[in-house]
Amino acid sequence: MFRDQWGRVLASLVGFLGDFDRAEEAAQEAFAIAAERWPVSGVPDAPGAWLVTTARNGAIDRIRRERTLAQKIHLLPVPEAIMDDFDDTLIKDERLELIFTCCHPALPLEGQVALTLRALGGLQTAEIARAFVVSEETMKRRLTRAKAKIKATGIPFAVPGAHLLPERLDAVLAVIYLIYNEGYSGRVDLGAEAIRLGQVLAGLMPREPEAHGLLALMMIHHARRRARFSGDDLVLLDDQDRSLWDLRQIAAGRAVLDQAMVLGGRGPYVVQAAIASLQARERIDWPQVAELYRRLADLTGSAVVELNRAVAVAQAGDPAAALRAVDGLDLDGYLYFHSTRGELLRRLGRDAEARTAYRRALELAASTPERRFLTRRLEQL
């Protein structure tokens, strides 16, 4: 309940006060009062409006007390707080402005990520620190620095104009997807957090196909997370226990993907979601997957995508063509390049070469599950 309200309340306060720190302080105070009162007096009919009004009043009181400080923030004269009308529809939803501020490319990427989780996701600094395996002190500094830069450099609290929007939206999508992928490596459930953020964004930008595309992609992947690991071991798509898939979430993800398609979406997130959707079928149409990877490669120019396309070509029944495609790629420092070559060579019966490729992959493997997986593959040859 509190988590759901946090982003909207904070966004409204940043818009009202023009100052991130002050807004956060006021929001925290209002949430603390609510935590104390609501269990006794009951939840108000319009909890969002109640929180915003209470926080505004608190902030205004403080500003009145610190009149000299007030002259330094753009807030003169002090606005009057309205306490009588509690109606959530009267509180303008300014979360989109907040998202674009938090994901501004002038901020370091790690700052964008931390601030988005704190401001929109309502996560505590300690939780974000745990998720990224850094000390709370480090995370606090990261957040403070990002907020200081917003204030000092005049990063706007606004949705960018049409000429800037595509580029800035890409930055926002990249931050959310980064949060999702951190979650995928299995520490804290940042995956669910990223999906929540994706839902907020898609809700705020209902006409943007890539916002829906990203959300669909994350939902369909997330639905399979329990099947990806057996204990600590990685399980490949082929060997996954499909009874562990969350079929309802896959269906929900596909509905979001349909929405993106209706909007004419053909961007990279939409294509990736379409691939994820195909891979979540009972029988996978590998030629179709390969075709979508080709489109994705055209869009991104990425060698890693080409590698994935090659895997799909092999799955579609042509490991020789796949190996030819893989051998043309310049990915020598990439673990999955060598593990994929190993697998293709094994299928083509070239065991000695397969062993060499798997050994090279093993040299590059950083995590224990990956190392175990590759060692098992080597032993089976």
Next chain:
Amino acid sequence: MQYALLIYAEPGYLETSSDEEREAAYAEYFAMADDDRYVSAAQLQPAEMATCVRLSGGRTLMTDGPFADTKEVLGGFCLIEAADLDEALELAARVPALRFGGTVEVRPVVRL
């Protein structure tokens, strides 16, 4: 608020480009100066003309050359007035030196 656009580029980038390119770049610099948002601007003489001044034990030390020995040097700057960082970044993106591989550092000016 005010921002400084600090223009870093390889020395002599304009001399080595074609006449048309150079003339186009100059025209753009002049057009920028006509924009009301530009408070002031200056092109600097080459870095070899620089002298650095330091204090050491109460004595003034002078050395020949720029402060940092890098490939790209500070070649000029503009002071602009912009509503927010986005507007400042847009103005920065128009600096012709960028097309010649230069970099523009955007720094808000301290308000007194």
